[in-house]
Amino acid sequence: MAAHMKICTVVVLLFFVCFTSSVLLKSKKIQKNREVSKFSTSDYNYKTEYLTQKIDHFGFVNQDTYQQRYLIADQYWDPNGGPIFLYTGNEGDITLFCNNTGFMWDIAPEFKAMLIFAEHRYYGTSIPYGQTAFKDPKKMNFLTSEQALADYAVLIKHIKSSIPGSSQSKVIAFGGSYGGMLAAWFRMKYPNVVQGSLAASAPIWTFRKDADCDAFDRTVTGTFRKSSSACVDNIKALWKTLNTTASQASGLSKLSEIFHLCKPLKSADDVTTLKNWIVSALVYLAMVDYPYPSKFLAPLPAWPVKETCRPISTPLNGDNLIIGTAKAMNVFYNYTGSTSCFDIGSGDIPNLGISGWDYQSCTEMVAPSCSNGKSDMFEKSAWDFKEYTNGCLKNWKVKPDINWIETQYWGKNLSAASNIIFSNGLLDPWSSGGVLKSQSDSVVAILIPNGAHHLDLRGSNKADPVDVVSARNQEKKYIASWLKSP
Amino acid sequence: MAAHMKICTVVVLLFFVCFTSSVLLKSKKIQKNREVSKFSTSDYNYKTEYLTQKIDHFGFVNQDTYQQRYLIADQYWDPNGGPIFLYTGNEGDITLFCNNTGFMWDIAPEFKAMLIFAEHRYYGTSIPYGQTAFKDPKKMNFLTSEQALADYAVLIKHIKSSIPGSSQSKVIAFGGSYGGMLAAWFRMKYPNVVQGSLAASAPIWTFRKDADCDAFDRTVTGTFRKSSSACVDNIKALWKTLNTTASQASGLSKLSEIFHLCKPLKSADDVTTLKNWIVSALVYLAMVDYPYPSKFLAPLPAWPVKETCRPISTPLNGDNLIIGTAKAMNVFYNYTGSTSCFDIGSGDIPNLGISGWDYQSCTEMVAPSCSNGKSDMFEKSAWDFKEYTNGCLKNWKVKPDINWIETQYWGKNLSAASNIIFSNGLLDPWSSGGVLKSQSDSVVAILIPNGAHHLDLRGSNKADPVDVVSARNQEKKYIASWLKSP
Numbered sequence: 002m003a004a005h006m007k008i009c010t011v012v013v014l015l016f017f018v019c020f021t022s023s024v025l026l027k028s029k030k031i032q033k034n035r036e037v038s039k040f041s042t043s044d045y046n047y048k049t050e051y052l053t054q055k056i057d058h059f060g061f062v063n064q065d066t067y068q069q070r071y072l073i074a075d076q077y078w079d080p081n082g083g084p085i086f087l088y089t090g091n092e093g094d095i096t097l098f099c100n101n102t103g104f105m106w107d108i109a110p111e112f113k114a115m116l117i118f119a120e121h122r123y124y125g126t127s128i129p130y131g132q133t134a135f136k137d138p139k140k141m142n143f144l145t146s147e148q149a150l151a152d153y154a155v156l157i158k159h160i161k162s163s164i165p166g167s168s169q170s171k172v173i174a175f176g177g178s179y180g181g182m183l184a185a186w187f188r189m190k191y192p193n194v195v196q197g198s199l200a201a202s203a204p205i206w207t208f209r210k211d212a213d214c215d216a217f218d219r220t221v222t223g224t225f226r227k228s229s230s231a232c233v234d235n236i237k238a239l240w241k242t243l244n245t246t247a248s249q250a251s252g253l254s255k256l257s258e259i260f261h262l263c264k265p266l267k268s269a270d271d272v273t274t275l276k277n278w279i280v281s282a283l284v285y286l287a288m289v290d291y292p293y294p295s296k297f298l299a300p301l302p303a304w305p306v307k308e309t310c311r312p313i314s315t316p317l318n319g320d321n322l323i324i325g326t327a328k329a330m331n332v333f334y335n336y337t338g339s340t341s342c343f344d345i346g347s348g349d350i351p352n353l354g355i356s357g358w359d360y361q362s363c364t365e366m367v368a369p370s371c372s373n374g375k376s377d378m379f380e381k382s383a384w385d386f387k388e389y390t391n392g393c394l395k396n397w398k399v400k401p402d403i404n405w406i407e408t409q410y411w412g413k414n415l416s417a418a419s420n421i422i423f424s425n426g427l428l429d430p431w432s433s434g435g436v437l438k439s440q441s442d443s444v445v446a447i448l449i450p451n452g453a454h455h456l457d458l459r460g461s462n463k464a465d466p467v468d469v470v471s472a473r474n475q476e477k478k479y480i481a482s483w484l485k486s487p
Numbered sequence: 488m489a490a491h492m493k494i495c496t497v498v499v500l501l502f503f504v505c506f507t508s509s510v511l512l513k514s515k516k517i518q519k520n521r522e523v524s525k526f527s528t529s530d531y532n533y534k535t536e537y538l539t540q541k542i543d544h545f546g547f548v549n550q551d552t553y554q555q556r557y558l559i560a561d562q563y564w565d566p567n568g569g570p571i572f573l574y575t576g577n578e579g580d581i582t583l584f585c586n587n588t589g590f591m592w593d594i595a596p597e598f599k600a601m602l603i604f605a606e607h608r609y610y611g612t613s614i615p616y617g618q619t620a621f622k623d624p625k626k627m628n629f630l631t632s633e634q635a636l637a638d639y640a641v642l643i644k645h646i647k648s649s650i651p652g653s654s655q656s657k658v659i660a661f662g663g664s665y666g667g668m669l670a671a672w673f674r675m676k677y678p679n680v681v682q683g684s685l686a687a688s689a690p691i692w693t694f695r696k697d698a699d700c701d702a703f704d705r706t707v708t709g710t711f712r713k714s715s716s717a718c719v720d721n722i723k724a725l726w727k728t729l730n731t732t733a734s735q736a737s738g739l740s741k742l743s744e745i746f747h748l749c750k751p752l753k754s755a756d757d758v759t760t761l762k763n764w765i766v767s768a769l770v771y772l773a774m775v776d777y778p779y780p781s782k783f784l785a786p787l788p789a790w791p792v793k794e795t796c797r798p799i800s801t802p803l804n805g806d807n808l809i810i811g812t813a814k815a816m817n818v819f820y821n822y823t824g825s826t827s828c829f830d831i832g833s834g835d836i837p838n839l840g841i842s843g844w845d846y847q848s849c850t851e852m853v854a855p856s857c858s859n860g861k862s863d864m865f866e867k868s869a870w871d872f873k874e875y876t877n878g879c880l881k882n883w884k885v886k887p888d889i890n891w892i893e894t895q896y897w898g899k900n901l902s903a904a905s906n907i908i909f910s911n912g913l914l915d916p917w918s919s920g921g922v923l924k925s926q927s928d929s930v931v932a933i934l935i936p937n938g939a940h941h942l943d944l945r946g947s948n949k950a951d952p953v954d955v956v957s958a959r960n961q962e963k964k965y966i967a968s969w970l971k972s973p
Contacts (some may be wrong), residue, residue, distance in 0.1 A: 059545040061885040062628040142548040154894050166558040189678060192903030194894070263593040364547040408640050416973070417678030419903055451608070485903070 015226040044100050047074040050160055052215040056129045056143050058151035061338050067129040069152055072099045072118040079113035080166035084484055086173050088118040089187055091180030092358045095120035098180065100297050103460020108477060119156055121149050123357040135178055135356045138398045144360055149183060154191045169370055171484050174198040177455035178431065181188040186410050197420030197483035199476055201455035206413065207368045207434025208406045214369035216433035218377035224428045225306055232310035233378050235317050240276065240380040242322050257326045262330035263342035278345040280379060282333040288454040290428045293464035300336050303464060310333045340386045419443040422476055426452025447472045506541055530586055533560040538645055540880050542615045542629050544637035553615040555638055558585045559602040563777045564601035566652035569899040572659050575639055575673055577666030581606035584666065589946020591661055594963060605642055607635050609843040624884045631848055635669060640677045647741035657970050660684040660915040661940035664917065671907050672896050683906030683969035685962055687941035692899065693854045693920025695891045700855035700870040704863035710773040710914045711792055718796035719810065719864045720804050726762065726866040733758045746813045749828035764831040766865060768819040774940040779950035786822050789950060794818045821898045849879035850936045855888040905968050908962055912938025933958045
């Protein structure tokens with residue numbers, strides 16, 4: 002069997018997802034027929050605006066422009082210099098981030114802040130050259146974090162010059178996941194534009210040549226172990242059991258039946274697809290292990306990792322292990338019970354920016370990823386940058402530069418940075434690449450032991466653990482102090 | 488007569504020069520037949536090296552590379568982590584900066600520092616796509632300050648990974664004029680790479696929409712007034728006198744004779760050329776008003792402004808004013824006495840990067856420039872950005888963005904910056920756009936009242952005024968403290 006490679010790609014809603022695939026860079030997507038939450042109507046009251054932006058901020062020969070979408074809410078804003086809270090959009094439709102960053106909405110009245118949610122270029126409706134860009138690598142050339150940050154800087158300048166009363170407004174950036182990385186980098190590169198940043202679950206140190214490639218999977222494993230150590234042992238044993246069963250006579254049809262697959266498994270590749278499907282769920286679950294029912298990419302119960310582990314929380318093997326795992330998968334893939342069979346190899350999430358993130362992963366955003374099968378519960382897989390590069394050349398005709406992000410965004414040397422909060426929920430596998438220790442008095446780490454992926458950015462909830470309540474209070478204090486300083 | 492527009496362009500040797508021209512962007516160059524100092528042989532001992540650099544650091548589609556030249560001197564370096572002093576090359580052949588930044592050579596032994604002089608892309612021998620680039624706007628696209636800074640960051644990473652003992656070496660950036668701007672911006676944008684910067688005579692606030700367009704000419708005037716107030720009054724009266732004479736019968740031939748021109752004046756445009764030639768000298772003189780004889784672009788006596796003013800230091804008018812001015816011009820254009828006639832309309836300086844700077848002036852580096860003829864001694868001329876833009880579109884097919892530099896490099900808000908010295912000689916007209924007040928404990932201004940354009944970067948000299956000696960001592964102390972901090 003070919004070595005399996007881990008490929009990290011990003012799915013919307015402040016989520017990064019690691020896909021396991023035997024075909025490099027051919028991202029497996031979450032199955033189509035499970036319910037997804039709908040964001041076509043908003044919980045919040047905002048206006049949609051557009052700004053004409055240069056497609057290339059770093060050159061002058063290409064004078065093309067595109068329309069950047071941004072959402073603006075000024076009902077809480079004090080037009081006598083009240084602050085601007087800017088969400089630095091990440092890889093997806095900006096309405097998703099707008100509707101799922103309740104913290105900004107919760108605190109806007111208290112700070113008398115204007116809210117702006119800026120869409121990241123090449124996502125949502127803000128696509129230079131339109132959808133055809135994704136079929137023409139040359140048109141993708143302007144999809145970089147640097148261009149996105151320049152968009153945000155120009156947008157803020159535009160706001161300040163066009164909205165009366167805002168010219169002296171201080172700007173605080175907010176972002177989660179890749180959006181959190183952008184928020185931090187925005188403060189680092191454009192402190193003239195932004196007074197301070199809350200970078201929630203921002204794994205800025207994942208995208209480095211020397212990153213610990215197994216750290217992500219180890220953290221997923223740790224989050225599951227917190228719920229049940231037997232659960233972890235079972236999952237660790239699962240992969241071999243699946244392989245053994247698959248190699249037996251009528252093993253494929255047995256697996257297809259147990260997992261309620263719409264299309265029966267027919268080959269070793271299909272078994273890999275099944276394993277990817279399971280891995281995706283496990284990774285997602287660790288990221289969204291929230292203390293209350295949530296409805297991001299899937300409707301889930303409170304503490305979904307615990308729920309997932311329930312059918313496999315005693316030592317199992319053979320068919321019992323497979324049957325238990327199939328039950329466990331129902332939590333992530335069929336919590337409402339409305340799905341009669343699973344289409345494991347296909348599926349789209351509305352408003353996903355998968356193509357865009359694939360390109361970013363093939364250029365700047367290279368995250369070494371591997372599993373050792375010992376300190377993590379996944380099948381062993383190595384990090385092979387050469388194969389990764391070949392996949393990128395094939396798919397996008399570009400060569401990733403694994404050193405660039407570290408050079409451009411200061412690597413582990415943040416001593417010259419200021420006014421950045423790095424918050425991390427420790428249940429979240431992406432915390433493994435986050436800034437977990439304060440770097441100085443004004444570049445501070447806030448840890449949320451019982452928090453998953455940027456739980457702190459979500460709206461307050463009665464079920465919130467005390468550590469996220471405390472984190473949000475600390476964040477508010479830092480923001481208030483930044484706004485007071487000159 | 489058409490309105491005369493001031494065009495600022497930059498000549499090598501850490502000099503910016505303002506040219507006055509009736510033809511926008513058709514830079515007048517310094518005449519050919521006067522002696523220039525030779526830099527083909529070096530005063531210093533260095534090795535020449537090359538690094539393969541990406542032509543486009545900010546995109547991945549274009550994988551082209553070029554050879555960046557850099558000069559390296561390690562004879563003073565302590566290979567057990569001694570610091571690296573990096574000159575961030577500006578618009579010209581790097582050997583010029585290497586051979587004319589004596590301060591770095593003077594202090595290298597004391598600091599046990601390695602010296603590196605990095606050539607700026609599109610100057611010297613470091614030209615992406617070679618000389619043909621200057622004839623193809625598309626190939627000029629990668630001539631930006633951002634790309635140059637990225638080159639320097641990548642170069643330092645290369646040095647540290649390839650020279651044993653240097654991986655932990657701290658880097659201090661040095662630069663004068665545009666090179667000083669780059670040194671400051673390098674620290675601001677890449678503090679992970681550079682520990683601190685000495686930005687000498689770096690007019691970072693000149694390149695702003697809201698810059699005081701007359702400040703430069705006012706400062707030239709002030710420097711002349713220090714030598715002789717009658718000199719300023721005479722120059723102020725000169726332009727009308729020249730116009731009047733030119734309009735008289737046989738006025739043109741009279742002027743041609745008095746100024747010893749090789750080709751007699753034939754038209755109003757030729758008179759403009761003559762005036763440009765005079766203005767260039769006056770501006771240059773203020774910039775290189777050094778306390779000892781120097782030989783940059785022209786061999787000059789000590790305090791050349793005073794020498795220039797000598798023939799026009801009593802109230803003059805009519806022919807006497809013209810005759811006096813012609814004598815004054817001999818200081819700048821013919822100090823050795825070897826020139827029998829002046830070719831005012833042509834001339835090249837070896838190793839000039841005029842084309843490159845023309846392009847930069849037409850993209851990022853827009854310096855509003857004007858004269859009012861009242862607080863300055865020049866002919867009145869307005870700043871017309873529209874006409875400027877049209878010239879750029881005509882010559883380079885690019886449109887300047889007068890707002891970009893301020894957005895990208897923090898404008899007047901340097902509160903988040905650290906470890907930068909902004910030194911300015913107050914005789915230097917470019918001090919008008921410099922940082923003349925300390926912005927914080929670690930972003931400090933050093934003023935040199937008797938200094939011209941980055942006098943402090945030059946090697947020490949017995950004739951140095953006490954203020955430049957003091958400035959260099961302060962600079963050394965700051966550098967030492969940066970090197971001591973973690």
